[in-house]
Amino acid sequence: ALLLAVIQDRPGAQHDVKALGDLCRALGFKITLRMDPTAQGFQAELAQFRERLDTCRGPVSCALVALMAHGGPQGQLLGADGQEVQPEALVQELSHCRALRGRPKIFLLQSCRGGNRDAGVGPVALPWYWRWLRTPLAIPTQADVLQIHTDAQGSPSRDPIPGSSDQADILTVYAATEGCVAYRDEKGSDLIQTLVEVLRANPRGDLLELLTEVNRRVCELDVLGPDCNELRKACLEIRSSLRRRLCLQA
Numbered sequence: 001a002l003l004l005a006v007i008q009d010r011p012g013a014q015h016d017v018k019a020l021g022d023l024c025r026a027l028g029f030k031i032t033l034r035m036d037p038t039a040q041g042f043q044a045e046l047a048q049f050r051e052r053l054d055t056c057r058g059p060v061s062c063a064l065v066a067l068m069a070h071g072g073p074q075g076q077l078l079g080a081d082g083q084e085v086q087p088e089a090l091v092q093e094l095s096h097c098r099a100l101r102g103r104p105k106i107f108l109l110q111s112c113r114g115g116n117r118d119a120g121v122g123p124v125a126l127p128w129y130w131r132w133l134r135t136p137l138a139i140p141t142q143a144d145v146l147q148i149h150t151d152a153q154g155s156p157s158r159d160p161i162p163g164s165s166d167q168a169d170i171l172t173v174y175a176a177t178e179g180c181v182a183y184r185d186e187k188g189s190d191l192i193q194t195l196v197e198v199l200r201a202n203p204r205g206d207l208l209e210l211l212t213e214v215n216r217r218v219c220e221l222d223v224l225g226p227d228c229n230e231l232r233k234a235c236l237e238i239r240s241s242l243r244r245r246l247c248l249q250a
Contacts, residue, residue: 001029002049004037006069006080013068015188016110019196020066027203027248029064039079042067046093053099060099062248064106065090068192071112071182078111087111095166104246106207107172110189114179118233167241173211174237183223183234190218190234203249211238 001024005017017033024031032052034045046065053060067087069077076084087109094105175182175191183190194217198210215236222231 001031001064001066002045003031003033003066004042004045004068005033005035005066006037006078007035008080010068010070010184012184012186012188016068016184016192019188020108020192023196023199024064026200036080038081039077039083039085042069042077042079042085042090043093046090050093050097053097056099060103062104062106062246063094063097063100064108065094066108066110066192068108068110068189071114073114075111075113075178077109091170091172095170100169103169104242104244105170107170108191108195109173110175110182110184110191112181113174113176114181116180118177118180118235119230165241168243170239170241171207171246172239174239175234177235177237180235183232185223190221190223191236194218199248204247207246207248208238208240208242211236 003017003021003024005013007013007017017035021031021033032045032049034041037045049063049065053063067077067090069079072078072084075087077087077090078084087107091105091107094100097105173191173195175189187193191214194214195211198214198217202210215238219233219235221234223234224231
C-alpha cells in the first residue's frame, strides 16, 4: 500500500493517515507512507512504487494507493508546493505495472473535485422507499460531524490473466462526486474515517458491498461548511472495472 498525504493546511488529515495506516497493517498490507509530497513528488512516488512491485520476488495479490490532498477546480490534486497533478495520470502509472496485471488496484482519493456544495434534497419519496431505508443494517452507524473544513483549491500466481486490459481490475473511490467539494473536520475526513470504521467491522466482506455501506453513511451525514451556516451533504463516487469479487481478508 502507498499512502501519499498532504498534511500542511489540512487540519485533521493526520488522523486519516494514522487510521488508514493502522487499517492497512491489520489487513496485511506492506505500507509506504510519504507526507507532504509536491506535485512532482506524487508522480515520482507512484513510479517508484510501480518499480518496487515489478521487482518484488514474491507474488503481489493487490495494491492500494491513497491520495490525500487539496483539490483544484477541475479535480486536480495539489501538492504541498501548490502545483497540480492529474489523478488520472497517477492511476495510469499502476495500470501498466507488470506485477499487477490481472490483480486489483484500489485508489482512494480524498480531495475536492470542484467547488460545488450539495444542499441535498427534501424528503419526498414513496412509502416503499422509506421502508427500504429503515431496514436494519448489519453494521451499526456511528457518525458525529460538527465543524467541517473544505479541501479547496486473488490467486498468488504472477502470470497475467489472458486477455486482460490495462483498464481492468481498477477500483477508484472519490471522496466527492465530480465538481463537488470533499469534507474533513478536525477528526479526519468523512471518506477515510467511515471507510476504516466499516472495514474494521467486516474485514472479510465483499469490498464493493462495504463501499456501498460507506457511501450510505457518508450520504446521511449533515455537514456544516466553513464558508456558510447552512448544512450540506456529501456523496462518494465509486468507479469499478473489477472482474471478480474482492475481499481484503480471507
